Amino acid sequence: MKTRIFGALAAATLLASASFAADLKVGFVYVGPINDGGWTQIHHENALVMKEYFGDKIDMVYQENVAEGADSERVMTQMALQGADLIYTTSFGYGDPTISVAKKFPNVKFEHATGYQRAENVSTYSARFYEGRAIQGHIAGSMTKSNIVGYIASVPIPEVVRGINSAYIHAKKVNPDVEFKIIWIYTWLDPAKEADAAQALIEQGADVILQHTDTTAPHAAAQKAGNVITFGQAADMADYGPSPRVSSIIDNWAPYYIERTQEVLDGTWSSVDTWHGIGDQMVGIGEISSAVPTEVKIEALALKFRIASGEYEPFTGPLNKQDGTPWLAEGETADDGTLAGMMFYVEGIEGDVP
């Protein structure tokens, strides 16, 4: 909590110092520190790419370590008051605050990442991370020797549940005996908790750890244990390659940031809901390392290209829900509405969605 207060002070100075004239002022609100090695760092790097692209045409301001909730509302208000024309709010929990601040500043455009609430001046954008999860699931199912895959889940929202389902479906396809052990830690970023969760999973036999949290702590735990593989989340996390980190899902926001910022400059911006995947290059698959057997790597890459071309959808029937009720018939694919609100496990996963 205290980091955020400090962060607020730091940002206040930052906002104050960046007051020279440019055509457009673009703000970014981050949930973690810009060097978390994952989610926030990759947002920030992509934001910097955008800044580089536009050069002096835009001003960029940002604020790191902003708690979801009231703190974020204050930060967004502050940015708007300081003259930001476009504000990217980059965490799911910023949804309500973004809508509420957007109402007060009808001339400021807002872009809320991974959210679902839109308004005249609020767009939402997200990536189809679950496409990347399909590839992770495939590698995980192929490589596990204990047939136990550990999954560190953050907060119970559809995005996270979707990732678990997608990974499970594709692990099960290559390995019918695979079992998922899932731990919910109720935070996006807490290295010690992430490490403890990874440790608990490893002790219970998991030799593959998938994570939907923001730091590299699970990789450190896997490295200490040996013979456990992990996947980079949001960022490549290549420091831990070639093993334990064998591949990754990389978020590639820069093309979207450039496109949307250009639209504001041109005056053509309008509220939209964007959900891009591997095909649109919003989701990247990090290099599959030498620790992965060649045939598995080839299968995984083929799967990636089939998803990218649209030939294959990760959620394709026949699929049942956890309780055995049919969800998708043979060959049927899931519609975006169902995916966006997915709060159920598919058949075979143990435990309940919290």
Next chain:
Amino acid sequence: MIEIMNINPILLVASLMVSATPILLAAIGEMVVEKSGVLNLGVEGMMIIGAVVGFAVAILTSNPLIGFIAAAFAAALLSLVFGVLTQVLLANQVASGLGLTLFGLGLSAMIGKNYEGKQAPSLGKFEIPFLSDIPIFGKTFFSHDLIVYFALLLVLATYLFLMRSRHGLVLRSVGENHDAAHALGYNVVRVRLLAIMFGGACSGLGGAYVSLVRVPQWTEGMTAGAGWIALAIVVFSNWKPWRVLVGAYLFGGVSVLQLNLQAAGSKIPVEYLSMAPYLITILVLVFMSVRGKQASPASLGKVFHKSG
């Protein structure tokens, strides 16, 4: 409760000791500080400074033990800032302590910039001769790293110092009634400064344990509130060293146990498991404190000046 069978008790105890040690170190240090009548809310800030300095020095020297020593010194130095502010300049302790936490978090982020993504040398296991050879029991309790035992010995040493030594009596009397202690000729400010530095060193060790053993890596803000947990444990343990030990191990233990129960597919809803560490620790410590009188040091948080 068949799922519990999946949890290996030996590994569970090992994990809970690792999970509890940072909080235990920070809490035992803060308890001594509060026993001397000073409330230092800067535990989180001192821990994170310990985490980053310990990590950096361990990398520079390739020796984790030197990292721990440096962490203790750095955090003690930081606590001295608080000490001078509150004991010499008579500043408000609550505000100074909060300021210390903010300062520590910011400074650590700055120091840590060059250490992102690096890996520290590992602190090996220290198997206690003979004892670690006892089947099961030995592996469970006598085969951890050095700092785990150090933290336990520190609890014992703190207890003996406070309750069985003359210096400990002086420290407690300073905390109970600083005017009376002053009238008896004891140097209140010096006693408190030393206590504050001891608390700082302990917090620093706790922080370094997070970045060098528990995680082990450096991430900004990585102590994530452990310092506040330590502060709460001191209060709920009624300022008694053994209860601090119980509180820290209970919190660390239930934290690790709930993660293991989740992984084992427990039928208990995840929400309850997640709140369990906080709830159970508070309930047990409060229950232990119901009987007997409140042991809060009478001069806790009060400003002392020789003029009375």
